[in-house]
Structures are given as C-alpha cells and as structure tokens.
Amino acid sequence: MKSINVGIDLGTTYSAVAVFDAATGRVDILKNDIGEEITPSVVYMENGETLIGQEAKDQQAAGNVNTCAFYKSMMGDENFVRYLDGKPFDAEGLSCVFLSKLKAAVEKQNGVSITGAVITVPAYFNEAQRQATIHAGEKAGFKVLKIINEPTAAIIAYGLTGGGKKTAMVYDLGGGTFDVTIAKIDGAQVDVIATNGDHQLGGRNWDKVLVDEIVDRFEQEFGVDISANKEDYTELVVRCEKAKKQLTSVAATDITVRSEGYTGKYTVTREEFEDKTKRLMAETIMLTEKCFEELGGGFGWHSVDEIVLVGGSTRMPQVFDTIQRKFGKAPKTIGGKVDTIVAAGAAMQAHLCVAGSITLTPTGGGMQAAQFGGGAGGPVSLTISSSSIRDVTSHSLGMLAFAGDGASIINSIIIKKNSMVGKPYSKRYTFAGEQLEAYVLQGESSSPYDCTLLYKYVISGMKKGVKNEFTIDFLYDQNGVVQVTGKLASGTPLKVNKSTVSESVSEVIDRLLREKEEAKKRAKVDITFAIDTSGSMSGTPINEAKRSILEFVSQLGDAADKVSLIGFANSSTWLCRDDAPRAIEKAVHKLDADGGTNADPLEYYGKAKGSGDGRILIVLTDGEWFRKDDAIRSSDVLKGSGVTIYAIGVGDADYRFLERIASPGGAKKIDLRQLVETFKEIADTIATEASAAGSYTSLG
Ligand SMILES: Nc1ncnc2c1ncn2[C@@H]1O[C@H](COP(=O)(O)OP(=O)(O)OP(=O)(O)O)[C@@H](O)[C@H]1O
Ligand SMILES: [Mg+2]
Secondary structure (H helix, E strand, O other): OEEEEEEEEOOOOEEEEEEEEOOOOEEEEEOOOOOOOEEEOOEEEEOOEEEEHHHHHHHHHOOOOOEEOOHHHHOOOOOOOEEEOOEEEOHHHHHHHHHHHHHHHHHHHHOEEEEEEEEEEOOOOOHHHHHHHHHHHHHOOOEEEEEEEHHHHHHHHHOOOOOOEEEEEEEEEOOOOEEEEEEEEEOOEEEEEEEEEEOOOOHHHHHHHHHHHHHHHHHHHHOOOHHHOHHHHHHHHHHHHHHHHHHHHOOEEEEEEEEOOEEEEEEEEHHHHHHHOHHHHHHHHHHHHHHHHHHOOOOOHHHOOEEEEEOHHHHOHHHHHHHHHHHOOOOEEOHHHHHOHHHHHHHHHHHHHHHOEEEEOOOOOOOEHHHHOOOOOOOOOEEEEHHHEEOEOOOOEEEEEEOOOOOOEEEEEEEOOOOEOOOOEEEEEEEOOOEEEEEEEEOOOOOHHHOEEEEEEEEEOOOOOOOEEEEEEEEEOOOOOEEEEEEEOOOOEOEEEEEEOOOOHHHHHHHHHHHHHHHHHHHOEEEEEEEEOOHHHOOHHHHHHHHHHHHHHHHHHHHEEEEEEEEEOOOEEEEEEEEOHHHHHHHHOOOOOOOOOOOOHHHHHHHHHOOOOOEEEEEEEOOOOOOHHHHHHHHHHHHHOOEEEEEEEOOOOOHHHHHHHOOOOOEEEOOHHHHHHHHHHHHHHHHHHHHOEOOEOOOO
16 A cells, blocks of 8 residues: 655645645645545544544534534633533544544545554644644554645645745634744745734634624524533534525525524625624734734734735635735735645645655646645746745744843743744853753743743753853744753763643742742852962962952842851961951951961861851862861861862962862863952852742843
8 A cells, every 4th residue: 555645734624635746846735535635623422432523513513512513713722611422522632533544544445554644733833732733643543754834835735936026915714713924935945034824813703703603693583502512502503604605606694593482584795794894804904914013113004015814714705805905916815725725835844854855847737736736937847945935933032031130030032933843042141050940931021921931941060169161052943842952061961851830920920029039138248268378379369359358249249148267377367257248358457477387277167157058168279288187177077068169279389289179060170360360260159049930040
C-alpha cells in the first residue's frame, strides 16, 4: 500500500485532507469514505459506537445530544469537558477521535496509508491551542510534520507569483475563527509580515444571531423557551446554519421550529440578517485595521495589492461587499475551493517537510497547485524550498518582571507579536544565585493580568555567590510553539526545566511580591573586611584598601546592614564590629600597617561571630601567612557554617592558598590598581543576590 504524507485542515465546522503528488505536481483533495471532499468536524458517540462527519452531523441535526461540534474553539481550554457515551473528553480528545476516524476513512477510500501530516491551525491560536493540536494529531496516529497557520497555507496554495511581487492579505473567516494575515510575496518567497484575529469569531457567531432571533420569536408566540430543551435547541442550531447559507443566495428564507408540541415558522430576510450581524462584520474590519496599525508606517488598505477571501463564511455577500467598499477594489474569491485551499497549502507544506523542496509546473490537470492562483507573474515553473516560507508570531511572548519601583510586577515583552518564527531572541543576564525561576506569558498588555501564563521555567547550573553571566534564548519554533534554552557566558548550557503553572497569574504575582519582601528582610547582609596590616601593606596598598572599602560600602547601599572591620598582622583586632555602614568610615582610618602575618583572622572572626547564614567575609592580603594550615582549617569551619568568603590577593599573595580559603569562585589575585574595581564587582554581586526575590529574579 502506498504510504503518503498529507495536509489536514482541521476546521471548526469542516475538515479536509489533501496530498501533493510530486510526480504530477498536483494537489489532490482526498475524499472521505462517502466520497466527500469536506467532512463535518462533528463527533457522535453512543452505545459504544463512534461516528464522525456527515453521519454525526445528521445525528446532531436530529437533535441527538450525544454529538459534539465546535470543540476546536475549546482547544487548549483545560476547563472544557464534554461527556459522550459516559466518558469525559476535552477538545484535544475530541479532535483525536475525529482525526483518527478521518484518517481511517481517507485511507480506506483512497487505498493509501497515511504516515505524516501537516495540520493547520488558525494563525491566532496560542501556545496551549497549538500544543493541543499537536498532541491530538500524534495520538490519532500521525507523525505531525508541522503545524502551520491556516492563512499561510492558503497563501502557499494560492499566492505564489511566479516572478512578480505583491503584498497580499488573506481574510479568513471560517466556522469558528477569524484571521487576517498580510504577506509579501516575491516569486516563491512568502514572508508573512503581520497577523491578527480572534479565535472565537466565525460563522457560528452569525448562526447564533439567527438562533437567538428565532428563540425570541418562538418565546413571544408560544411562551416556550427552546434553549431550555437541549434536543430542540441542537436541532435549531443546525437549522439556522442552513438558513444562513440559503441567505447567501436568496433574499429571504423560512425557518421552521418545533418545541413542546408547538410549531413556529419564521421568515428572515437577508437585509434583516445583515443588519443584525453588522457588528460582527465590523469586528472583523476593526481587527484588520488593527493589524495595519501594528505594522506601522502608515500601512493601510491602500498598501495591499490583493485581498484573498478564504473560509466558508466569506461566501456571505456582506463580506465581499464590505471588503470591496473598504479596499476600493474587488477582493479575490476562490469560489469552489474556499473550503479546501487551506488543506491544499498544508499538503504542499507536507511535501516540503519530507522532500526539502517542491517544484510546481504551470500546466497539468486536476487541482494543480498553481491553478489555485493565477499569480501576477504568469505561468512559469516555481521551486519552493523550506526557507521560502517565513511566518510570524500571532502573540507577543513576555516574562514576569519586577517593575522599576520593585513593588509591582509587569509583563516584560521579549518577542514582539509579528516577529519572525524560528529565530531565537537572546537576552543577557547576570545573577548571583544558583537557580532562578522565570514565568513566561503570551499577550500584548504590559499588565500580566491581561495575559496568559504559559509556563514556569526553572533555570539552574549557575554558581552560588558569584556573578553568573548567561544568555537565555527565547524561540517560537516552526510550529509557533515556545522553546527556552540558556547558556553561561562560557558556553556551558544551563539546565532548563519547564513546567505548567497551576496557580493563576494573580496568585503567582502575589506570591512573588511576598517572597521578595521576605527575601529582602532575609537578605540584609553582614559584611566583615579582614585587611592585612603587615608591614608590606604600608603606603599605597593600605591606602587603596581604605578607598576600596569605602567605595564598596557606598555601592552596597541598603543591602548591607552590618559591617565590621578586622585588621590583622601578628595579631587580629576588631576595628569596628557589627556597626551601621556609616561607622566604617571612622574605622578604616585606624588601619595602620606594621609587622608580619602571624595571625589567623579567620579563627578570630569565627570565635567572635559564631555561626549563621548569610555572612560575608572579605579577606585582603598581600603576602605569605605563617599559619596557613590553621587558616585553611578555620576557613572550612566558617564555610561549613554558611559564611561566604572572598579572598583577594595583591602583591606576593599566594593564589592557591587564597583559593583554598575562599568560597567557590571567591578567590582573586589582582594588580593593586584593580582593587577598587574588584571590590565594586563583589558589592555588585552581593547587591544582585540580595535584591533577587527568593529564586525569582526580574529577568525582563
Ligand atoms: N454559502 C455559505 N454562506 C454562508 N456561510 C457559509 C456558506 N458555506 C459555508 N458557510 C459557513 O462557513 C463556515 C465553514 O467554513 P470553513 O469550512 O472555512 O470553516 P472551518 O475551517 O470549519 O472553520 P475554522 O477555519 O474557523 O476553524 C461555517 O460557519 C458555514 O456555515
Ligand atoms: Mg478553516
């Protein structure tokens, strides 16, 4: 049996499957088991029997409540559940049932076996909706080659110019979603530049206007509320969709309804219908103009060369008329192919995924890909490669970040809406902790409350107590799905652990603010300087040390609440102890160099301060110590009790010894001239660590 890769338009109301045949350069729409090119996306389940498509839709039309339609609009919604045949299904589960049955039907009818599939989604689908579509496809037994945006698929099948250049806009009004997409097309190169839409706006909203109207009229006439009776209501919904379609070609139609023994017959005219649905039409125009606005640079209707109407709902005369009025020219319609063009583009993309390129020739029978269009460049052969089609993101990607005032949290946007997908956006950070958390959101507002919280990433692999420099790469992959990776400045990859968040945005924000407050209290640092005052430090070294300490304290600001100073040579002395930062100024003047280095300031420090986390000891020395082994032992005790030790060497200091007594990464051997700078860096690291709220930092 022939094994094929297909394109699937998984629509809210109707779905289609297509295949590209490289031998003929043709796209064929694959018929289902009853010989139809489009299959209603309806699922029926009762008494262990599962039906999809027309049979399921017939059940729905007969008022059978064991049917489910329009589940696509609930994709990715974890609160949506439908019971069919006693079993609970979410939208992903229903899509999976539908897709596996559709796969079997198409395979049977065409004598093929389907392996891979490109599945289309509305451009405006967000992360959860894309992920749910991928999972549904995989569980239905497809290798999901790629997820592509429906309007982009339409452009692939329709819009290639064969040499010419144009700016094209796809206005896609389907059963449940509205998408507007603008692309620059140059020969076989398609660059989507902007997209906008609403995944809860489509033909079903037009149906609903009729349904509500009839429910009202019936109630007025008989005092009976049809919407209270599930079976009658289900039937009415199907009846109204039919009436809506009739109004596309006739000026008036009758809708007959029965409920509770009453029968009502109501006439609806196209004029009335158009009037009642005006606001829906206006909504699509508003979203279109918003898309122009987001492009900036005065982009408007005049900037577009061609508008293509896609989606079954664009058959409604009001769509054509409104667009023509706004555009000043007639939009292009693709007549009979309006329901299958998206699947055709997806089929071409599927071939592109497996073969790397595809060549379209201008002549040939059937649904030749190029025949969808009639592009400006005329009938020439075209080769499309994988890089020929570049799409953009429909939602901005951001991260929770502390606002400048540190007292509130904002959505800091990292990847702007309409940025190219497949390209990583890198951000550089410094952080003094071992691991941090990042909360990633989708949405356009700087207020996180208006955005969708996607995931929490725990990024680890950094060193504690040192200023880690690293970059994080944020990426919308080719499926429009978010990926986050990180690496240290050294190139070592960081560990990134992704999880979903069970808390709401406001719960997360309240917790982060609380944690930051607590961390701030905790993070008050207790700093001790131990300065070598042996004879060799006299003159410039001791003066530089004094200057460095003063700079350090002023740099640290309110992160430090206790400072102490030890001078050590042949013995150690507290020059100030646990004082307010201001007191250090007086104490440093007492630093006076004389004698050898016979003291162990580490032991001296430990005896007086006892144990306790969060203390910092900064040792500065310029030469050999007599009691090195004692100092090493003392340092181990201190580190074990939670003290962070920095050991800075100048002059003849022994770096290996410094390394041994310092905390990891805390030893430095420097030139005296670098002393002020080095102390500043340490202060910076400490301040960063102190201001980080728990393990969460304001990365944005
Ligand atoms: N002649 C017609 N007049 C008016 N509406 C029509 C007509 N034919 C189809 N429709 C409407 O078009 C919609 C289906 O279009 P289409 O198949 O493009 O959508 P879909 O792919 O199922 O949905 P989506 O793209 O939103 O997921 C339905 O709402 C249907 O009622
Ligand atoms: Mg569609």
